[in-house]
Amino acid sequence: MAIEVTGKQIASDKITIKDVFAEDMWFSIPDYQRPYVWGEDQISSLLDDVAHSALNTPDSQYFLGSLVLHTEPKQNGNTNYQENSVLDGQQRLTTLYLLQAVVRDLATDSRLKATCAKAIFQEGNPYDGIPERLRIEFAIRKEVEEFINTYIKQEGGTLKKEELLKLVNNSKNVSVRNMANAILIITKWFTTEENLNIDTFFPYLRQYVILVYVSSSELEDAYRLFTVLNDRGIKLRNSDILKAQNLKEVSTETKKAEYAKYWEELEGELEEDFDLFLSYIRTILVKEKARHNLLKEFDDNIYNPKKYNYTTKKQEKAPALLKRGDETFDIIKKYKTHFDVIFSGNNHHINNNWAFDNLVKVMQDTALSDIWVPPLLVYRENFEEDKIFNFLILLDNKFSGDWIARETPTTRIEGMNAIIKKIEEINALADLSKEEKIKLLFEDGVFTFNSANFLLDIEEHTIYGRRFARYILRKIDFLLDAPLYSEKRSSYNEMSVEHILPQNPQDTSQWVQDFTPEEREEWTHKLGNLVLISRRKNAGQGRLDFSLKKAKYFNNSIESFPNSLQIMQKDQWTIDELKENHAQLIQKIKSHYKI
Template identity: 35%
Template sequence: MSVIIGEKISIKKLFSDEFFFMIPEYQRPYSWLEENCEQLFDDIYESNRESEYFLGTIILQEIENIGTGKKYAIIDGQQRITTLQILLACLRDRVTDAQYKNANQCKIFQKENLADGIPEKVRLEVKESLFFKKYVQQENGTNLIKGINCENFQQVNMINAINVFKDKLLDLTQFQIQSLIQHISQRCIIIYIATKEFEDAFKLFTIVNDRGLQLRRIDILKAINISPEIMNDTDIKKYALIWEQIEEDLGTELFEKLISYIRTIEVKEKAKDDILKEYENLIFGKNRILKGKDFIEYLKDYKTIYEKLLLDKSILTGHLKEIEYKNLINIMTDFLPSTDWIPPFLYYYKRFKEDSIFDFIEALEKKYVADWILGVTSTKRVVNMNSILRKIEMSSKAEEIISSEVMKFDIINLKEKLNGDIYNETYCKYLLLKLEYLESEHNIERKYSTISVEHILPQTISEKSTWRTLFKDTDHRYWKHKISNLILLSKRKNSSASNYEFSNKKEKYFKRKISDLVRSQKILSYSDWTPKVLEDRQKNILNLLLN
């Protein structure tokens, strides 16, 4: 490991002619939101003016000498450094005293210093360099933002940050502004850690991350794959843009999930360590996927697959099963208890494209749901999904997977579970949705938002109710929580209607369209609701669910 320098320094020194900074292409764009900027300002402004105020740690890679100073790539801390530069610019343009104004501008823009061999240079090089120079780095720039058209979300975030700080400074007196400038310059401190080698800087990055600071795993993975150690400058710019486009298209949360799904597809085992360590040791370390271009192209490929299968649901366009497929995916993505089934689905498409894909997703859904109903632990469910991944890897034909042992489950025990009381089970609502799916014509795509479970035979029966003439106490206890007695309402149910007589309940819930669900609407076809009706329904439901 190369020499590591670490020091606690003031903002005055951090933004002096000893330090110049650049944000590498592999870093994510400026993404601090208004609330982040407000929090930074409030924390600084309300901190004790007689004591040092700690602004965090930054990690740097030394790039080159600039006169008596040095230029550093920011490995961690670019969001804070960029925001501090914006804050200093807003203070510069709000303060009227020339000495304070010049002091702040020197922290943003370095004038030529012939004696020390330092050229005229911006203190911070960002991706949006022309935009940042015009509205932040040049004097009076923050006063030019009114009515400008931003070209991307990074510019929007920068303008929002300027507006936040300008609003905060608007009601301050010149004395208060000068006091704040002094406090930031003299008593706000940063700890910087610097080394010459990227690998060492990255190791420091991960160490800080392990100690609990809020660094995103995907940023570290990005740094591993888009680094000057394995790419030239042209490729760094190209693949940084690809990475950022994937994240923008999917959103951060879904992008992180996709990274996790790929880990599962490649390793085919339950995660035992931090995802970064598993990528380093089990994927890159074993050459399952090569770092750099190969990994990012691989990621891009799976992003396309994910969109086709689960977002656009476009794989069976024009097929007889097109709407049926979409409706099945909708209930699976919205109502299954986890997404453990997604990696096998993505991997299947990667291997076999649309070959028997509807048969596969039907079999996969049945296996996953059966495990869930049978009380298989979440850990064992993951193991079972990984077994399917291994079967996909070993199979040369799609049919081998669908008919294999990895898709089988205990159908006798499952039938017993389905024949029991399901109302209080976690899978109750899903099963009722699955029945809606099985009994629908699939002429339109259907997504479900507000749904509730309703008993036809009420949970409690009053002594004067006509239900008493139809159901003995033993019959009532036996049937009330069975699946044949439960339906879904497509709106919030009216609890006052729960104990209605059957005819009144039909009028309240169905003739007035409180439920537009196909299976629920079929209740209208029943003239009465008896133990025999429930028995026949139960047989029909079990046949639907088990075949």
């Protein structure tokens, strides 16, 4: 199914994955595109979502995303064909390309192997006007071309695990590193027993998963399309459509005017975060990972939910979780009240200190994910502020424990949703007092996490460069504030992770005398050698000897970071101080997480 665009036409349609990788479809990733950057979060989510649809709605199409293309005629010898330069959607398209290489190498069915091989590389056929080439060409750098030829085009290339691991750890090319890592992630997913098998997953992917493309033969028009589709200030938000749908269902004209005014005020306050806030409401009601855009989630899973009847083996209508109109506006108002109080930064009254607000600030500033927000809102709705700080500690430990222990995004989301379910389940127990319910909740196994893997990453592994590094350093500062929590901690426009022992000390420096090469290699990037500073790093001053570094570099950059201040009181920084600091921090973390 070639995309035919002539003159100054703009073409748009939906297209199955089977047709995306058909023998007359060709894509190129222009050299001005950014590298391939998808990691475990995005790849696992794609696989989990497709698998979920394959199992639960096997006869329905699943929308995976969009492509913006610049389509132009090309010639290879006597063969004419249309090539599609990818302006938007290259991360998703590349992942699908890598996925089919993995399936080819894992498959035992010769037909499946051949299907994937054709999706990856097309042999030329001059009689049908088909050129010989890779389905996707990467006009980036020679290293990427070599990687594709070695590990994607060649059968068995994705099975070279040791070579791929070396590329992940050592390649200087960002795309190569991430593509190699993607292959390992996809392979692990398909070879994990509890995940969907290839024979069920792949036919659904090819036949029912769709992309929507918008294509123009004029590069300027294609860029304009890309801009419009990605300009948040222009495109219609899910919240705009939800507002219109719900206002039509409001019971009285007076209430309609009241709700419309409230909604507009909310839009003005939250701006582009309004859809995000509505997604919290969706999570609270559905208690499952979102599989579609916000509007479809509300339509399909809240207003018109279905459940699977194992007797009839069909999806049947289930009771609505919420009605359009008054009920929808009322629940938004209710949870917005909880949201405002929790994130006000003015909760000193909870413990007569700033502990609650400071821990919320740590999570807000450094957690990189907000899946912990809905459980916190639900707790306040069910138990008000009774022991809410104790709940926040348990919630944060579960959230960060799963994150640092490298649980998949889906597992982490399921963990947060399980807490929401448990709160509502326990609060529904009529024969218990509120105090008894809270005690039962806090003792429940829903807060457990893989403490062994968590501790291994914190204690034994290097953490510099890991996404949780800033989080755990802020968390340590929070723990060092105990038990008074008398100071209210702020957010920082600039906040960097800095090494005490520098990464590349000068050969003539005291660092080289105080640390052996082996000690530097083992300890430079570990927790005990890292601190936070409230400005951008300065590579030159960061290499100064310890006494000069304290005087010239750290002054006025660590005034609000207790851990940094504590280290700067030391007279020297040798391997002994580093190891001692590391051990003290690990003990404090173990004590807090009850490990």
